[in-house]
Amino acid sequence: xxxxxxxxxxxxxxxxxxxxxxxxxxxxxxxxxxxxxxxxxxxxxxxxxxxxxxxxxxxxxxxxxxxxxxxxxxxxxxxxxxxxxxxxxxxxxxxxxxxxxxxxxxxxxxxxxxxxxxxxxxxxxxxxxxxxxxxxxxxxxxxxxxxxxxxxxxxxxxxxxxxxxxxxxxxxxxxxxxxxxxxxxxxxxxxxx
Numbered sequence: 727x728x729x730x731x732x733x734x735x736x737x738x739x740x741x742x743x744x745x746x747x748x749x750x751x752x753x754x755x756x757x758x759x760x761x762x763x764x765x766x767x768x769x770x771x772x773x774x775x776x777x778x779x780x781x782x783x784x785x786x787x788x789x790x791x792x793x794x795x796x797x798x799x800x801x802x803x804x805x806x807x808x809x810x811x812x813x814x815x816x817x818x819x820x821x822x823x824x825x826x827x828x829x830x831x832x833x834x835x836x837x838x839x840x841x842x843x844x845x846x847x848x849x850x851x852x853x854x855x856x857x858x859x860x861x862x863x864x865x866x867x868x869x870x871x872x873x874x875x876x877x878x879x880x881x882x883x884x885x886x887x888x889x890x891x892x893x894x895x896x897x898x899x900x901x902x903x904x905x906x907x908x909x910x911x912x913x914x915x916x917x918x919x
Contacts, residue, residue, distance in 0.1 A: 777803040782813065786842050788868075790898065791823035796837060796844060809840045816846065820866075822897075828854045830864060842868050850875075857883045859893075871897040887916040 783797040798813035816835040820828045833848035846864040852875070853859075862877035873895040881888040890913045892905040904913055 777805065779803065779811075782811070784837070784839065784842075792897065793821045794842060794866075794868075795819050796835070798835070801837075809838055811837045811839060813837055818844065818846075820897075826855060828852060832864070842866075857881070866897075868897075873897055885918055887918055889914045 779801040781797075781799065782801040783795065786794040788794070796813070796816065796818040798817070799815040800813070802812045802814075804810055804812070813835045814833070816830075816832045818830040818835075820830070830846055830850065830852050832846035832850040835847070836845045838844070844866045846866075847862060850861045850864045851858065852861075852864065858881070859875060860878070860880045861875045863875070865874045865876075866872075867874070875893040875895075876891060879888075879890045879893060881890070881893075888904075890904045891907040891911075893902055894905075895902040906913055
């Protein structure tokens with residue numbers, strides 16, 4: 727009888743150790759990182775060139791209700807600054823608490839995996855409902871809650887076409903400012919009907 731009780735005690739201790747191990751690896755790590763959720767991250771490394779990543783995806787959930795997902799066909803890591811990822815053929819989606827997505831596509835982007843700031847460039851297209859903005863550059867700076875669109879901006883919606891040099895948008899309040907680099911030039915707004 728003592729041998730049977732001893733074996734049951736060992737099995738109980740083994741189960742307890744496995745449960746603690748499972749908790750530390752799978753549950754505690756997710757609780758400690760409330761802002762960043764990389765569970766959707768998909769990447770495969772090219773064995774010939776270890777600094778190239780294919781089919782890369784990052785998902786970020788902010789405490790302010792903003793979610794941000796960015797994916798690319800290819801990413802390149804720099805050994806000197808491993809937090810910076812140069813992405814090629816990029817698509818990003820940002821959703822606020824109202825749930826309406828802002829979609830961003832670009833030929834290239836520089837993504838910071840620590841603070842999530844992203845600099846999109848080359849053939850940048852943003853769509854939000856029926857609004858489309860084309861530009862050469864689009865920067866998201868999450869620490870400042872600021873989105874900056876600049877260089878060759880063309881904004882279109884069903885009734886309006888606008889050209890400008892720079893647009894700054896507060897991500898939280900949605901307030902925006904539209905500029906021309908040369909103060910002598912005017913922002914062009916065309917009413918389409």
